[in-house]
Amino acid sequence: MSCCQGLKINIPKGAKKIVLAGNPNVGKSVFFNALTGMYVDVSNFPGTTVDISHGRFGNDVVLDTPGVYGVSSFNDEERVAKDVILYGDIILNVVDALHLDRDLFLTLQLIDMGKPIIVALNMMDDVERNGIKIDVDKLSKLLGVPVIPTVAVKGKGISEVKNQIYNAKVGNSHPKILEYIKSIKDKIENQSEALMILEDDEDMLKKYGLKPFNLREEIYRLRRQRVDEIVSEVVLSDYSKSSIRNKIGYYMLNPLTGIPILFITLYVIFKVIGVFVAGNLVEITEGTIMKGYYEPFIKSVISKFVKGGVIYNFLVGEYGILTLTPTYVLGLLMPLVVAFYFFMSLLEDSGYLPRIAALTDRVLSFFGLNGRAIIPIILGFGCITMATITTRLLGTRKEKIIATALLGLTIPCSAQLGVIAGMIAPLGVKYVLIYLITIVSVFVITGTTLNKILPGESSHLFIDLPPVRIPRILNVLKKTYSKTLMFLKEATPLFALGAFIITLLNETNLLNYIQILFAPFTQNILKLPKEATNAFIMGIIRRDFGAAGLTELALNKEQTVIALVTITLFVPCIASIMVMFKERSKQEAIAIWLGSFIIAFLVGGILAFILL
Incomplete structure (x- = not known):
């Protein structure tokens, strides 16, 4: 059977749909794994690039939803969460x-939606660490639903949540909001x-x-007012116990200290991934x-x-499906992806x-992006294919295209x-700066131009700032x-298709014909x-x-910089192109592909013209 307006999920007759809902970064995945164990599947929600994880809890079905701050239709994540929650039988709200x-x-x-709810009050260790006390019993009474304190990553409270999940109750709605609902409920299917x-x-x-x-x-005003009232009644803070973690979090956000910390962090990541992993x-x-x-x-x-021939080349030739694909995916990409x-x-x-x-x-907003876009940008320095997939986390179509x-x-x-650094470093500071200024200028001009010409609005950054903590290695x-x-499952078929096309x-x-066709552009432009x-x-x-191929040519310093700028701006590898076509529409992918080709030769x- 299917549910949630087209999402194909097998739901046995009589089974309940248990839906996990919560803000981003509240630990829903831990509860989902605890409920479903190894019986997990992922489905792509129709019409979006948002994935929904689902599995079994006994005879019932558990559905995870994207982290959202409210149930609405402001972006794909909220729209998907809304469509799943609307048809859920029990809501496990992780807070x-x-x-x-x-x-x-x-x-x-x-x-207010009238759903049976159970609340998992998670991260109680952070509450204690920050000198805060919460009256859990009073919170449960005010909400009218079971509230269970948990520390999910340590397994505390998980078993109680599993035992109490079928005791979920319809909570205490705001009287005024309930009055509004009753005024139209006879015209609508459900609350x-x-x-x-x-x-x-x-x-x-x-x-x-x-x-x-x-x-x-x-x-929204009535609901926010009610939240403030509840918090004032159940939360007691002792600010004298404010931990050093709060100060570290402040320094990370303050531009004067945050920017140096960011550069140091990125430098360490680059040295480990860009030098050690990508090289050694x-x-x-x-x-x-x-x-x-x-x-x-x-x-x-x-x-x-x-014994040789076309079939042999397709299978294990220079670009064979069984040679290039495993070597590329497992030998080159997997260490980078894991790192x-x-x-x-x-x-x-x-x-x-x-x-x-x-x-x-603030900086990324000039390019029609918000701070979330820093994640695919950072990932891009590892693998463009992987980074293109992660553009899913951006809120609007406009942001994803940019x-x-x-x-x-x-x-x-x-x-x-790695190849570019090895070629440009011996040229001296002057040519390194020419390369960097050119690439950064193209980034800025392209980003601001696309922001102006593409229709639609970019989303604002609404992001959770969880407490700073020591990562748990497990x-x-x-x-x-x-x-x-997940990346290997998505990427491997695309690499195999790319290998097939190149062999063909x-x-x-x-x-050879393509090489002959483009030779005049290379020589004359x-x-x-x-x-x-x-x-x-x-x-x-x-x-x-491509970059390594330039090392075999006899180029002077100016030609080396021109070649490296062009090869950087030139169309991405065929695996990235395949993912681009998968994540964007055909028209958008073709426009990006042709645009990068034109811009590369134009800038080069x-x-x-300037240097030679």
């Missing part, structure tokens, strides 16, 4: 105990939809053919293991059944990642960056494993040797292949 004044807004909205209509939800108004009631602000470790995994052992082995196996997700999980678990987003929000375009155009991946490793596995071009001699064309074509297959040509 950050340290941020009751923020999280209870969603709790009261869920209560949840009635509330959405009163809050002027566009989708629900369209469903019933109604005009806006213009009550959203009034209902990948040399072992890709060079020694995959090319030294795996490829000879698989070629010897296939050669027993296929990046490990650091990202460390930053997230420590509470630093949201602070980076808040710190960079971020995808900037990633494909101006951010060199770690594999390419939690970090679990996140790293699950995100790496090579076997039909189209690759960029003023580079015609052999540089091969490097650009190879860059489509793999970005570092201008640089050649």
Whole structure:
């Protein structure tokens, strides 16, 4: 069976739909894993790039929802959360105990929807650490639903939540809001939809053919007032126990101290991932293991059944599906992906990642982005393919297009960056600055231009600032494993398709024709040797292949800078292009692909005109 307006999930007859709901970064994933164990699946919500995790709890179905601050339709995450919650039978609302004044807004909205609810009051250790006391019994009485204190990452309270989940109750709605709901309930199927209509939800108004009631602000005001009243009654703070973590969190956000901390953090990440992993470790995994052992082995196996020819080349040739794909995915990408997700999980678990987003929000707003976009940008220096997938976390279509375009155009991946650094460092400071100023200028001009010409509005940054804490290594490793596995599942088929296309071009001699076709552009516009064309074509297959191809050419300093700028701005590798087509519409992906090609040669040509 299916539920939630097109989401295909197998729901047995008579099974209850248990929905997890909560703000971002409140620990919902821990509860989801505790309820479902190993029986987990992920479905892409129709019409969006948002994934929904679902699994079994006994005979019932558990559905996770994206972290949201309210049930509405302001972005894809909220729209998906709303559609799942509307059809849920029991709501497990996970609340950050340290941020009751923020999280209870969603709790009261869920209560106003008339849903049976149980509240997991999570992160109680942070509450105690900050000298705060919460009267849990009084909170439960005021809300009218069970409230269970938990420390999910340590397993505290989990078993009680599992035991009490079927004792979920319909809570105490605000009398005035309930009065509004009753006034239209006879026209609407259920209380949840009635509330959405009163809050002027566009989708629900369209469903019933109604005009806006213009009550959203009034209902939000009443709900916020009620949150403040509850918090004042159940929370007691002892500010003398304010921990050093609060001071560290302040220094991370203050631009005077936050920017140096950010640069130091990024430098450490670059040294580990961009130098050690991309260089030393990948040399072992890709060079020694995959090319030294795996490829000879698989070629010897296939050669027993296929003696050369086209089929042999498609399977285990230079760009073969069984050679290039595993070598690329497991030998090159997997170490980088694991390392990046490990650091990202460390930053997230420590509470630093949201602070980076808040710190960079003002700068990124000039390009039509908010602080969340710093995440795919940072990831882009590891792998553009992976970073393009993570643009899903951005709120609007406009932001996703801008971020995808900037990633494909101006951010060199770690594999390419290593080759570029090795070529440009010996040229001296002057040429390093020319390269950096050119790339940064293209980033700024492209971002601001797209922000002006693309229709639609960019979303504002509403982000949770969890307390600064020491990361729990087991939690970090679990996140790293699950995100790496998800990336490999999504990316591997795309790499295989890319390998097939490249082999097809090579076997039909189209690759040579493309090289001949673009040679005049390379010579006349960029003023580079015609052999540089091969490097650009190879860059489509793999970005570092293209950059490495330039090392074999006899170029002077000026030509080297021109070539490196062009190869950086040139179209991303075929795997990234495939992901781009998957994440964006065909028209958007083609526009970004052609745009990066034109801009690369245009900027390279201008640089050649100035320098040569």
